[in-house]
Amino acid sequence: MAYLELQNLHREFAGGVKALDGIEVQLGQGEFLSLLGPSGCGKTTALRLVAGFDRPDEGRIVIDGKDITNVAPSKRDMGMVFQAYSLFPNMSAAQNVEFGLKIRGKHKGERASRVGELLELVGLGHAGDRYPHQLSGGMQQRVALARALAIEPRVLLLDEPLSALDAKVRVQLREEIRRIQLELGITTLYVTHDQEEALAVSDQVAVMNRGRIEQIGPPAEMYSRPATPFVAEFIGTMNRLEATIADPDSGTVEHGGVSLTVDAARGRRRGERVLVLIRPETVELTPADGSGGENTLSGEVIAQTFLGPVTRLKVVGPAADLIADVSTAKAATLPIGMKVTAALPATDARVLELSDPVAERAPELDPVGQ
Amino acid sequence: MKARRGTAPTSYFWLLITGAYFFVPLLATFLFSLKSNQTGKCCTAASYTWVLHQGDFWHTLKISLLLALETIVISLLIFVPTIYWVHLKVPRLRPVVAFLALIPFVVPPIVMVVGLLDVYRGTPSWFYAQPWGFLAAAYVILAFPYMFFSLDAGFRSIDVHTLTEASQSLGASWPTTLVKVILPNIRSAALAASFLTLAIVMGEFTIANLSAFSTFPRFIQAVNEAQAYPAAALTLMSFALTWGAMLSLLLVGRKRGTRAAVLTGAR
Amino acid sequence: MRSGRRRLNLAWLATIPFFAYTFLFLFLPAGSVLLGAFKGVHGGYTLGNVRVLFHHPYIDAYKTSIEVSLVTALLGGIIGLATAYAALREGTPKWVRSIITTFSGVAANFGGIPLAFAFIATLGTIGVMTQFLKDQLHIDLYAHGFTLFGKTGVEIVYLYFQLPLMILVIAPAIDGLRREWREAASNLGASSWQFWRYVGLPVLMPSILGSIILLFGNAFAAYATAYSLTSGTVSLVPILIGAYYTGNVLDNPHLAQALAFGMFVVLAAMMVAYIPLQRRAARWAK
Numbered sequence: 001m002a003y004l005e006l007q008n009l010h011r012e013f014a015g016g017v018k019a020l021d022g023i024e025v026q027l028g029q030g031e032f033l034s035l036l037g038p039s040g041c042g043k044t045t046a047l048r049l050v051a052g053f054d055r056p057d058e059g060r061i062v063i064d065g066k067d068i069t070n071v072a073p074s075k076r077d078m079g080m081v082f083q084a085y086s087l088f089p090n091m092s093a094a095q096n097v098e099f100g101l102k103i104r105g106k107h108k109g110e111r112a113s114r115v116g117e118l119l120e121l122v123g124l125g126h127a128g129d130r131y132p133h134q135l136s137g138g139m140q141q142r143v144a145l146a147r148a149l150a151i152e153p154r155v156l157l158l159d160e161p162l163s164a165l166d167a168k169v170r171v172q173l174r175e176e177i178r179r180i181q182l183e184l185g186i187t188t189l190y191v192t193h194d195q196e197e198a199l200a201v202s203d204q205v206a207v208m209n210r211g212r213i214e215q216i217g218p219p220a221e222m223y224s225r226p227a228t229p230f231v232a233e234f235i236g237t238m239n240r241l242e243a244t245i246a247d248p249d250s251g252t253v254e255h256g257g258v259s260l261t262v263d264a265a266r267g268r269r270r271g272e273r274v275l276v277l278i279r280p281e282t283v284e285l286t287p288a289d290g291s292g293g294e295n296t297l298s299g300e301v302i303a304q305t306f307l308g309p310v311t312r313l314k315v316v317g318p319a320a321d322l323i324a325d326v327s328t329a330k331a332a333t334l335p336i337g338m339k340v341t342a343a344l345p346a347t348d349a350r351v352l353e354l355s356d357p358v359a360e361r362a363p364e365l366d367p368v369g370q
Numbered sequence: 371m372k373a374r375r376g377t378a379p380t381s382y383f384w385l386l387i388t389g390a391y392f393f394v395p396l397l398a399t400f401l402f403s404l405k406s407n408q409t410g411k412c413c414t415a416a417s418y419t420w421v422l423h424q425g426d427f428w429h430t431l432k433i434s435l436l437l438a439l440e441t442i443v444i445s446l447l448i449f450v451p452t453i454y455w456v457h458l459k460v461p462r463l464r465p466v467v468a469f470l471a472l473i474p475f476v477v478p479p480i481v482m483v484v485g486l487l488d489v490y491r492g493t494p495s496w497f498y499a500q501p502w503g504f505l506a507a508a509y510v511i512l513a514f515p516y517m518f519f520s521l522d523a524g525f526r527s528i529d530v531h532t533l534t535e536a537s538q539s540l541g542a543s544w545p546t547t548l549v550k551v552i553l554p555n556i557r558s559a560a561l562a563a564s565f566l567t568l569a570i571v572m573g574e575f576t577i578a579n580l581s582a583f584s585t586f587p588r589f590i591q592a593v594n595e596a597q598a599y600p601a602a603a604l605t606l607m608s609f610a611l612t613w614g615a616m617l618s619l620l621l622v623g624r625k626r627g628t629r630a631a632v633l634t635g636a637r
Numbered sequence: 638m639r640s641g642r643r644r645l646n647l648a649w650l651a652t653i654p655f656f657a658y659t660f661l662f663l664f665l666p667a668g669s670v671l672l673g674a675f676k677g678v679h680g681g682y683t684l685g686n687v688r689v690l691f692h693h694p695y696i697d698a699y700k701t702s703i704e705v706s707l708v709t710a711l712l713g714g715i716i717g718l719a720t721a722y723a724a725l726r727e728g729t730p731k732w733v734r735s736i737i738t739t740f741s742g743v744a745a746n747f748g749g750i751p752l753a754f755a756f757i758a759t760l761g762t763i764g765v766m767t768q769f770l771k772d773q774l775h776i777d778l779y780a781h782g783f784t785l786f787g788k789t790g791v792e793i794v795y796l797y798f799q800l801p802l803m804i805l806v807i808a809p810a811i812d813g814l815r816r817e818w819r820e821a822a823s824n825l826g827a828s829s830w831q832f833w834r835y836v837g838l839p840v841l842m843p844s845i846l847g848s849i850i851l852l853f854g855n856a857f858a859a860y861a862t863a864y865s866l867t868s869g870t871v872s873l874v875p876i877l878i879g880a881y882y883t884g885n886v887l888d889n890p891h892l893a894q895a896l897a898f899g900m901f902v903v904l905a906a907m908m909v910a911y912i913p914l915q916r917r918a919a920r921w922a923k
Contacts, residue, residue: 103827385737391797
């Protein structure tokens with residue numbers, strides 16, 4: 001039973017920019033949904049509509065069966081955590097947390113004990129008297145979280161709350177946000193552009209692109225079964241090979257003069273243009289021995305990027321360029337300049353219909369991931 | 371209450387009130403200036419021609435413009451070397467200079483003129499009885515805060531040390547360095563300070579009136595008392611002068627992002 | 638290198654004019670006012686001049702001056718704040734913002750004689766606005782006791798430079814109000830009024846206090862506008878001082894100095910009152 005529903009939301013800004021182009025989301029009570037996408041994809045606009053800071057041109061927002069599309073933000077009972085600098089600078093940490101309770105006319109004693117609990121919950125029991133400018137960025141976001149939770153909101157909204165923080169604090173705080181969310185069982189909408197973050201904390205991830213949701217589902221499913229090339233590329237890194245179905249029965253496709261067998265290609269139309277997606281960790285590299293084996297491409301290692309336990313190799317060949325993640329120990333045996341044979345898995349590759357290859361291409365991504 | 375989009379109604383309210391308050395007196399003065407001196411009816415440019423035919427108009431305008439020029443020259447001669455030296459050699463002294471330069475901002479001109487008249491009453495007439503002496507001396511003091519802030523900001527935006535050392539390593543003496551290297555780099559700051567000073571001097575009435583020198587603002591006051599419609603024309607011309615000086619200032623300052631400055635000499 | 642250093646050491650000579658000028662035309666006159674305020678007509682020192690200030694008509698002039706300055710500082714402050722916020726807040730078109738700030742930059746510098754006359758042409762007995770109200774709307778301002786040439790008139794005219802000055806000095810502080818604070822407050826259930834009561838005004842308060850002080854001093858020191866508007870009939874302190882020099886109505890020259898000294902004292906007292914207020918308002922800031 002859906003608790004929070006976004007029904008067919010449209011929002012167009014001045015100048016004809018379509019920020020949202022028909023968003024549909026259903027979120028069960030206590031679920032954690034991340035809206036993931038590149039900047040400008042409409043994820044923040046969607047969140048601001050839910051908070052009530054903006055109104056949709058079309059569509060409805062429903063909570064617990066009630067339409068709140070035209071309800072003022074102050075009457076929605078949503079707790080929001082902003083990117084940064086949202087704490088009231090003239091109030092101490094404790095006063096910030098207390099603010100919503102004061103507005104709701106709660107008694108002083110009740111307020112004080114609740115504020116104490118919440119500051120403990122976010123690990124800042126000792127810092128209640130400090131003013132925002134005396135707190136680090138991470139501490140400020142903890143206070144902001146406590147402040148949003150103080151009013152026992154129906155939905156917790158987080159707008160890239162970690163984007164202004166150091167990498168280390170970011171990882172630590174996202175785990176804490178998830179812990180607190182599970183502990184309180186609060187329905188949560190989380191906006192981020194960081195796929196690793198979204199995959200790490202969410203029950204559901206919705207990948208957005210150009211005002212639409214490309215795919216929505218649990219993190220594991222998004223990773224292993226991307227529905228569109230955009231999702232495939234945005235979540236993790238993929239090798240993309242444009243190919244033609246040569247034999248639907250055996251699953252043979254042809255790419256750059258090389259025949260490859262891909263299980264997922266079975267049953268498609270002969271001659272159809274498709275996109276074959278292969279995760280870098282499934283590509284197996286061996287030093288070239290001259291014998292072109294089954295399902296292999298040849299090439300030369302031109303770059304190595306050390307990623308810790310694995311090393312990412314870039315291989316350039318006559319038929320295709322590939323990236324492959326191999327264990328760092330093994331990478332030492334495949335130095336730059338070495339001719340290699342890349343074996344592609346028949347079972348793990350995904351096949352997608354090739355629509356508009358240019359439009360579907362995801363924005364430039366850091367190949368190392370964030 | 372619905373979520374808001376576009377301009378808020380309360381914003382309209384305040385902007386309209388303030389806009390009308392700013393605009394109506396200007397419009398009214400303009401309409402007033404078009405009325406005929408004989409009939410009190412619209413519309414004639416006679417008031418403007420009347421003003422332009424007054425010998426005193428050109429005479430006092432010339433005095434005030436020359437006074438402004440003198441004030442600018444003296445102020446620059448005093449401040450440029452001082453601020454250069456402070457930035458180059460003794461940054462510790464900067465707060466002292468800033469404090470001294472700010473005092474005229476806090477002391478009402480009426481108080482200042484009382485003191486000046488008392489101290490310099492007995493001095494030779496080439497100083498005390500001439501606008502080029504007494505009045506210019508007082509106006510330089512009025513210009514202090516504006517000179518300091520403009521020039522100090524100008525010097526801060528360039529690297530005085532590097533420029534000076536580079537110049538001297540090429541064999542230039544320090545006066546050469548100041549004139550040939552530093553001055554061109556602070557030209558827009560000096561221009562901004564000059565426009566501000568011009569605007570102050572062209573509007574200053576208090577000191578001129580108490581020391582009884584015939585300046586442009588005193589001419590306007592004389593017309594105000596005697597000729598209503600030409601006074602309106604003259605008022606608009608004077609506003610145009612302020613606009614001109616301030617807009618030039620904005621244009622000069624745009625490059626460096628100088629904030630709009632406020633004069634208090636005219637009150 | 639040695640010669641270069643030596644030339645630079647001589648450079649300090651260049652600052653002598655500044656300090657000499659400051660001494661001659663700032664400290665000497667200021668000292669003469671301070672001392673002169675306590676000098677008797679026939680020599681010697683006395684408290685008599687200062688004591689006279691507490692009597693009619695001088696004490697009334699101080700009261701009027703302070704009242705006019707306070708009223709225009711507070712009204713200008715409040716209206717200026719509201720206007721600046723209306724112009725700068727999101728949702729207001731950008732061109733409104735640039736018109737208001739540019740115009741304020743210029744209008745804050747309008748003042749003195751021309752400003753007084755602009756209002757005479759507007760609201761004087763035969764002013765355009767006065768006539769319009771009388772002819773078109775049958776409202777005769779002057780028959781209802783209004784006059785531009787009294788205290789109220791002076792206040793109306795002063796507002797013309799007080800308001801833009803407030804807009805200019807408060808604008809940076811308003812720009813510093815973050816959208817997130819507003820949104821966070823409304824998100825937590827606060828009405829617009831509650832946001833201003835608990836967040837907006839307290840955050841702006843240090844800047845507002847500083848601006849009001851500036852406006853007070855600005856009006857308190859003004860001479861030309863009131864002089865031109867009322868021909869000296871509204872007795873403000875600067876008008877009284879001016880009357881001594883232009884019309885010789887005072888028989889004691891040291892009285893003018895005492896009056897000027899009194900202005901110092903009032904301004905100093907304002908600062909003394911302002912500092913603890915400011916400290917209290919800004920206790921949360923860095």
